[in-house]
Amino acid sequence: MPRLIATAAAADFTSPGRRDYWIRLRHTSVAAAHLIPVTVLVGPEARPGEGLVAFGACHGNEYEGPVAIKHLLREIRTAHVRGRIILVPLLNVAAFRVGARESTGDDGVNLNRVFVDGAGTTPAMAGITSRIVEFVRQVIWPNVHIAIDVHSGGEVARFIHRTSFFTHEDPAISARRERMARWFGTPVVLSSTNSPGGSISRGLYQEADDLGKDWIGTELGFGASTDVRGVRYARHGILAAAIQRGQLHGAVEPICHHADGTQRLLRNRASVTAPYRGHYEPLVDCGQFVSAGQTVGFLHDFNRIDEEPLGVVAGLNGVLVSQAWGARVEQGQMIVMVAAA
Amino acid sequence: MPRLIATAAAADFTSPGRRDYWIRLRHTSVAAAHLIPVTVLVGPEARPGEGLVAFGACHGNEYEGPVAIKHLLREIRTAHVRGRIILVPLLNVAAFRVGARESTGDDGVNLNRVFVDGAGTTPAMAGITSRIVEFVRQVIWPNVHIAIDVHSGGEVARFIHRTSFFTHEDPAISARRERMARWFGTPVVLSSTNSPGGSISRGLYQEADDLGKDWIGTELGFGASTDVRGVRYARHGILAAAIQRGQLHGAVEPICHHADGTQRLLRNRASVTAPYRGHYEPLVDCGQFVSAGQTVGFLHDFNRIDEEPLGVVAGLNGVLVSQAWGARVEQGQMIVMVAAA
Amino acid sequence: MPRLIATAAAADFTSPGRRDYWIRLRHTSVAAAHLIPVTVLVGPEARPGEGLVAFGACHGNEYEGPVAIKHLLREIRTAHVRGRIILVPLLNVAAFRVGARESTGDDGVNLNRVFVDGAGTTPAMAGITSRIVEFVRQVIWPNVHIAIDVHSGGEVARFIHRTSFFTHEDPAISARRERMARWFGTPVVLSSTNSPGGSISRGLYQEADDLGKDWIGTELGFGASTDVRGVRYARHGILAAAIQRGQLHGAVEPICHHADGTQRLLRNRASVTAPYRGHYEPLVDCGQFVSAGQTVGFLHDFNRIDEEPLGVVAGLNGVLVSQAWGARVEQGQMIVMVAAA
């Protein structure tokens, strides 16, 4: 049966059963709509305001989320759903269409920065990206208490596979979030504290936490490619969360670094900024241990080919969790990040 | 005599006689101005707050309006003007310069979506398009009670020639609007009801109606071309309205479909959205009658050249009033619209 | 069964039966190929060097050919084929991919100008467009004596539907070509004489004639859209030619202007060139009769909005067969063409 094209307001997030929608957001200019694929699965135990949402393609050049969630569309059986599961394989369809971080053919704004006041409701913030924010606020947030946001790294930075969560003042909440994060099986799990609200830039992750949702983020690939293990981590982590948080029947086993005890929980971070434009050469792969003061990479200036490259030095003892992916780096770019427990 | 370059505030809309202006709106960045051609004709019977304005080029790739109104600049004799006639052959000069729907060389916003609060008066809405809105609000609306807005269809959709008007709770008002619309002579006249104010997107047509103006809109061509009959309809419809509403001396005769009784007044509409990107093949020309359930076109996916095309089915019995013009259609695009009485 | 991906050299144009190929032409730079869909149908009466080829999308923004030939892929039954029929719905796949006249994402050359010496075989003519020429020369020309090349008008010019053929010094050959052209059913059939070989620019149509093929060309639409009647003319004309020239079993009836006797055979042409950049307004639709000296359109210069438009005058008594489609016309552009018997 073909997907039903519907406005957000008309979509049914509460009746039992499965519905596959194209949620239509009006095009800014012509007689057309952006169609966001949204699958709603509601089981007999669903409770108002509770459910699990999994988002792919918050940015349009991150593919592990879309691929993993597209697989789940066929793998999750409606009969097995206990509570509410919402699958959004492509949240930012406008950016996905052009295969770029932002919807460069439309308003070109980073969706993960515009969870701000007035997005999609005030005239000066009427672009498609802001209206996707309004869509999330209008129909997703009221129906879920768990949000999994599958991200990857784009063209700028490479990452060791990781999940992230925000700690909470209530240790029990922190613990259940950490558990969800660990079940993805990634080598690194990163914890941090949500920052207080910034008026001009705020992300989906921050808003989810502001609203008290249990949010899990990831970095599962980079370079606008699809990563073999990244897809596996995403698929497993979403299923595990759905099962363990009571939204889905079934059983899962720990995988990979979670299973073999090599998963690291990290928290403190130190990064290095490129002081000038150049080409970055890493000396250490992501995921390796480095020591404070160790030269972990070089910044080459081919405009001055006979000069020594500049050494890039780790700021603390820890795991190199991220570094520049594209060799060409701009002045001011974060080129190395090290994290420690 | 060359046109006088003047600010909107300095232009004279009330003294008897004719004045040809370039109304200057300051360029957003350099020492330059956008010059909107505005001709004001004031006769001895002009009343405060009353008059007829005709706008061309609300979008920059619609040419029947600019051409027809440019002809009227030379055809309307000042001595024949009774009330107030304002001719704006090129409203959106920034978009017309680049020949695109929106002013892609400037702020790139659709003028017919930004008649919203704060346009041209708040810092975040300071682009040329928003300031054209402010210009209309500042000097056009206070001087007219009738607004004719000559549109065409751009690259995305083709149309049967039509005029449009908003019905009013007062049947007399609806009737005088319908009469104006019919005198253009188009095969189709479309009536509808203005929607309540939307905070983030609102058109010239909606604001004209909100303010109680008698507004007439049109679709008189498409494809960024100039249509032979489209120009004729526009020219005749504007003159007829000016004469019949007491702004101009003279007499007119009904033309074309209005004269021969083949003009249809339609109201209910049903449209079809493309479920995926492909190439559209119409099976029926605009203006033909179709039946609910009839396959009126095909959506071909040349990426899957050996698949059957998808049939596009009419949703009601009526006239096919619009369908995709460019063969390449995007997911979510409105590809067929049928209207019935 | 999926299409077989094969090099041109490996494709089988002679064995009886049907084969659907993606003919691969190596990408100029990366590890990829351009895939041209080619369906070969060979019947029991096929003779060496004889057959009928139908090409769509010689230019990438002309859609009546691709759509009509894609329909024929499913409509022609292999069992009905007597001789050899080659269907190429998308000849210029590189231009079709970007939806432009030329392959603007690749070498950007007009395929219908590079049937010149060395195309695709000398280093300075190694782009994909030149290699498509070489593909035609290598495997299509040796297998056909009839070539139908379905064209449309693009963004620049609109046309009355027409077919074209080259007259030959042998009247019998001219007659069989005229007959094929007439069976498309278009209102106009245009005859002309092939020009002697130009060293720097030569079209598919000219080379087909140089090689003694019976070539039929068309103009069946414009504006990068799909035309209802254009598709019908193409489909019917190809089938009629295949049947009447002994490549296909079956029967056809004359259609439209061919059936009702309103089809005109025209030969002499006179065109008007825009002396400066401006906007073109037609006063007469394509297909109408005009008289020498009649003003058939206006050239408006909105840069000089208060000037009279320039009258565009027909050069002979005849049918207005083509005129500018996009309203914006450049200096030197052909804006009107009139043809007479």
Add this chain to the structure above:
Amino acid sequence: MPRLIATAAAADFTSPGRRDYWIRLRHTSVAAAHLIPVTVLVGPEARPGEGLVAFGACHGNEYEGPVAIKHLLREIRTAHVRGRIILVPLLNVAAFRVGARESTGDDGVNLNRVFVDGAGTTPAMAGITSRIVEFVRQVIWPNVHIAIDVHSGGEVARFIHRTSFFTHEDPAISARRERMARWFGTPVVLSSTNSPGGSISRGLYQEADDLGKDWIGTELGFGASTDVRGVRYARHGILAAAIQRGQLHGAVEPICHHADGTQRLLRNRASVTAPYRGHYEPLVDCGQFVSAGQTVGFLHDFNRIDEEPLGVVAGLNGVLVSQAWGARVEQGQMIVMVAAA
């Protein structure tokens, strides 16, 4: 020692000594920052809220300021500083990176138009340009009472070298500003009155004056080049202001037109707007005296090559202070400006 990368909030504008910063403003989308070079020099006599700032590259294609201030970075000795001197050779680093008036790779807004309410603090004004405004407001304005803003003319207009200042109702303030302006040595000094606050567009210069700062602006070159004398004027004017206003020890001598008595103080201005697009030919160089009614240039329309060019006529007796630089001029562009005492 390498520059210290710091947030605006963390930079120290008050302790004695010299500090060279890269002030980081977060990138709108990726893990990167825009780095603004800011050198702070604080001497023993520095008073709270007082100091002199010199800005280069308010626009990214104006080079006399960046070059002159970069020289001053090495020429001003910390030991000679009495008060507070802040050197910002590149204010608009995002525009300078692309070498354009505006940061066309980022938000593309003209920095000198967005000193408006909410810049950098409201969600709809969160681009880098607006956040540069917020940076100036947060840490520069509170630390200076004198602002020198070195501008040049870009691609659109050429200028006679000039400085500018706003007169004040207090003649003493006007006099000290005029004195600063004169010490640059330029042939022309232009005085004007600040306009009342505009809600949608306001410049650095206007805000500086609104806040009671002594502001000096300049036009020291054009065409995205570096002007020999322009750099000299900027360097000398900044040093002279610093010394004479008590921020720096040392002595300076008048130079050039200031020294030889040929410097003109002008105030009244009259400009000419291009009525249509064309090519501008000047008949008089900038800096020459012209008379009201004198033809000072021609506007050529090469689209109409056999027409007479349009004479461009001076509106008053005075000095031709500016005219179009690029020969191609757009309709509405200011093509000539004459100023008189």
Add this chain to the structure above:
Amino acid sequence: MPRLIATAAAADFTSPGRRDYWIRLRHTSVAAAHLIPVTVLVGPEARPGEGLVAFGACHGNEYEGPVAIKHLLREIRTAHVRGRIILVPLLNVAAFRVGARESTGDDGVNLNRVFVDGAGTTPAMAGITSRIVEFVRQVIWPNVHIAIDVHSGGEVARFIHRTSFFTHEDPAISARRERMARWFGTPVVLSSTNSPGGSISRGLYQEADDLGKDWIGTELGFGASTDVRGVRYARHGILAAAIQRGQLHGAVEPICHHADGTQRLLRNRASVTAPYRGHYEPLVDCGQFVSAGQTVGFLHDFNRIDEEPLGVVAGLNGVLVSQAWGARVEQGQMIVMVAAA
């Protein structure tokens, strides 16, 4: 009377009288032509193979030539013409249309590099630029023995006004060429020797000399602007050459540097190449004397803002005849040229 649109072959370069043509060169792809304005003036003394041609806009962003020659179109009276004068105000109409050095909207080739074998006559050199070369070869060269080619400097380099000529082994020929060059009145006249034919790149100037024509080139401005004195030099130099070489009746007086004895004849040149990308700051204006070893400019690297700029040193004693105009310079760019007698 409107210009006559004609092919090059159809234009009449020999009958007495004046003819204003648009010479049409077929568009590479669509039904359009490039129209080159060519005015032919033939007097009673015209001799076969002799005449004077003046070219403007060999590059599309050089405006002194087009403006000066456009003025001459109205100033030269047919009755005064003795021999043959051909005025081509816009040679490279395709580049002039886009206002760029090369026809970036067409083949993008530098016209002054493609006077090579096969231009416009072999398939791989069929672009409009190559066909302009063929036009010159077909109808201009056979009708002239004197060629004046008015150039300016574009965005990359600024120049002291100069004319250029090739010396010849026959001193009498060198002398008559020098005389023509001197009569323009420029401060500098540069002589050089034509280089032997290069197979892959050759200019109009070189071909003119190869064919034995007396060629005069110029640099009369830069920055895509129009220079007051540049236009004057061009106009005067063309008239003087026409009169003194027997093509036109009349008398001229020496002007400017030619009249006042300050004109310099230079020959030897030394240039400096930028070793890396940066911003160029001149210390000396074009036209000044410099000494070998003198630092005449700086190359700044703002990517390394705290480094000393690199000194740019003159290679010989002489006049600084050219240096970078745009401040941004690329690695390998010629940034300074000094010439000496």
Add this chain to the structure above:
Amino acid sequence: MPRLIATAAAADFTSPGRRDYWIRLRHTSVAAAHLIPVTVLVGPEARPGEGLVAFGACHGNEYEGPVAIKHLLREIRTAHVRGRIILVPLLNVAAFRVGARESTGDDGVNLNRVFVDGAGTTPAMAGITSRIVEFVRQVIWPNVHIAIDVHSGGEVARFIHRTSFFTHEDPAISARRERMARWFGTPVVLSSTNSPGGSISRGLYQEADDLGKDWIGTELGFGASTDVRGVRYARHGILAAAIQRGQLHGAVEPICHHADGTQRLLRNRASVTAPYRGHYEPLVDCGQFVSAGQTVGFLHDFNRIDEEPLGVVAGLNGVLVSQAWGARVEQGQMIVMVAAA
């Protein structure tokens, strides 16, 4: 000492010692040059026509070569050189400048396809890329018998690290080439046979072999990044070749897969082409063993989100040596390659 700017003809490849050049190739249009960094090291045992050249950046977005060779510039001591070593860290400087596979800002041709007849010597092949070919032919080939060409994979494909060589009919030659290839230490070494000369497309690698040079190619990274091990392999492989082939004193030890015996020599290959545009999901990482018939990836069509993805099947038992990197793949793209011994 700064690099010497010299023409290719002027560079000295024979005198003993070290010379660091910028070899200048004239810019196609403006007064500038492309500067190729070339370091020549000549020792006492150098023989005519013999030497080792190492090229980086044949494509402009491959960085392991440039980085490794830039390190070698400082690491190889002139005193240790026995024969002749030529280091070219950036061969395609025009492509490197824009960071793209081809010089998209210049002629945009793939350097590794234009080692064809006439490159850089015929007018139709005069672009910078063709002239780089001519530079290699003019001064590099005559001075070397060993060519190492360090490549990586760009945005389109990912690779297991590998070196490549052409086998020769003389087993001894094959063996010495295999030995050079193995010493890089990569997990895979690929052997193949040079194809006979293609007239329209030919690579550096093919020409090197045609001329009898011992050529080694590599794939050491992808995604326009710099790979940690890729740089190490390149550096080691070049040094090992130089030492073992008698051009450099010193000793080396085997590394990585060469040292530990896990290096595989592969020869037969089978690849899979994408039948339509979609997103590629790998199921197996490069370097893994796969079996013929195994599904190694999926092709997803998000335009048809509810369809099953298409399985991508390995064609033989072997190592998956390459697959699509960017998730978005075009119709016709090679998406998987498997190689076996």
